[in-house]
Amino acid sequence: MPTMETDRLIDDYLRRLDHAAAHMRPARRTELVAEIREHIEMALRQEQAAGEAAVRNVLDRLGPPEEIVEAAEPASPHSQVRAGKLEIAALIALIVPFMGWLIGTVLVFASGAWSRRDKLIGALLLLLPIVVLGLGFVAAAGPNGSEELVPPGDLRPVGEKEEVPISGPGPLEFVLFVAGLPSALYLGWQLRRDPGPSPTES
Amino acid sequence: MEPGETRSGLSQLRRGTVEYCVLALLRDGERYGFELVRELSESAGLVTSEGTIYPLLTRLRKDQLVTTTWRESESGPPRRYYQLTESGHAALASFVKEWARFRDSVDAILNGRKGDAHHGD
Numbered sequence: 001m002p003t004m005e006t007d008r009l010i011d012d013y014l015r016r017l018d019h020a021a022a023h024m025r026p027a028r029r030t031e032l033v034a035e036i037r038e039h040i041e042m043a044l045r046q047e048q049a050a051g052e053a054a055v056r057n058v059l060d061r062l063g064p065p066e067e068i069v070e071a072a073e074p075a076s077p078h079s080q081v082r083a084g085k086l087e088i089a090a091l092i093a094l095i096v097p098f099m100g101w102l103i104g105t106v107l108v109f110a111s112g113a114w115s116r117r118d119k120l121i122g123a124l125l126l127l128l129p130i131v132v133l134g135l136g137f138v139a140a141a142g143p144n145g146s147e148e149l150v151p152p153g154d155l156r157p158v159g160e161k162e163e164v165p166i167s168g169p170g171p172l173e174f175v176l177f178v179a180g181l182p183s184a185l186y187l188g189w190q191l192r193r194d195p196g197p198s199p200t201e202s
Numbered sequence: 203m204e205p206g207e208t209r210s211g212l213s214q215l216r217r218g219t220v221e222y223c224v225l226a227l228l229r230d231g232e233r234y235g236f237e238l239v240r241e242l243s244e245s246a247g248l249v250t251s252e253g254t255i256y257p258l259l260t261r262l263r264k265d266q267l268v269t270t271t272w273r274e275s276e277s278g279p280p281r282r283y284y285q286l287t288e289s290g291h292a293a294l295a296s297f298v299k300e301w302a303r304f305r306d307s308v309d310a311i312l313n314g315r316k317g318d319a320h321h322g323d
Contacts, residue, residue: 028260035235035256038279042236045278061243063251071217072257 006055010040017065023075032072036062087113087191094126094184097176101126104180108187118190126183133179137172213250220249221258222301225267225286225294232271234281235259259284267293 014033021029043058044050062068069075086107093104105126109119220242227238238259243252262268267290272280286294 031260032256036253039236039239039252039256042278046236061251062253065253067251068253068257071254072260 003050003052006050006052009052009055009059010037013040013059013062013065017068020066020069021072024069024073028073032068036065036068084113086111087187091184091188094122094180094187095177097179101130101180104184113191114187118187122183122187125186126180129179129182133175216249217258219301220255221262222294222297223248224255224258224262224284225290225297228268228284228286228290229294232283232285234273234283236281238284262290266290 014037017036018029018033021032024032039062040055040058043061044054047054047058090104090107090111093100093107096104105123108114108122114122223242223245224238227233227241233241235256239252239255242249242255249255259268262284263270266287268284269287271283271285273283275281
């Protein structure tokens, strides 16, 4: 029979765990807390006891939440690095087509504020729209035979005889500026999501 | 616990070894997480606390040495069962071999029987 006191003990413990895991990826963090919660429930069910002493025993055996997090993912030096000028410059550069993409990517990889994983995801998020765009452009530029080899960067319509669908100023330029956005947004979000200890606990 | 102890040599050794103990426990068939954790924590000196085993299980899963399946249980909520994968079996086998050599050498040196790496039991 759980009481308010035992519930509070368990909640406090899980909150400490969640708090200690602030630097972890959200999905991983949620999973860890859920696993530990299940463990507590299972342990109490097995001991057929839910009194305060039983709960304290279960929590003691689990060990300090900080130790669990340390075993999962020691707070890496990455999460200590705050976003500085380099990171801001990188994010802005990523939005600028061509040279910006290149410079942005170099800056991102030079920075210590992102993990290697995030850097790779950022690069992929940049590459993917560009490739898709490139393919789309090639397909649109040369639907019938001879013009298929026009490089994606070449905007000039091939000869006057044919209407080239994307020769207008609008959509392509727009799309070029959008291509860097997913990557910049993702990396920016990863920077924001690196809080120091949040003031939720005493 | 001292803050530094989590990174001490002994805890590193423990951490590296316990992984294979998990694999060994799964050698003869699947088990669910709680059962694994209790069994490991009841072997003296193997783990400092039960909670640290869960991250380890996650790591094994990520490294594809184990897979997991959720199953209904007669009493209570569904349980996550762990099974050894083929590469888990392989990793365990090579560890068992390495470990025997390692243990014998360490024992020999600790007991001052240098050069006598073969254990006499």
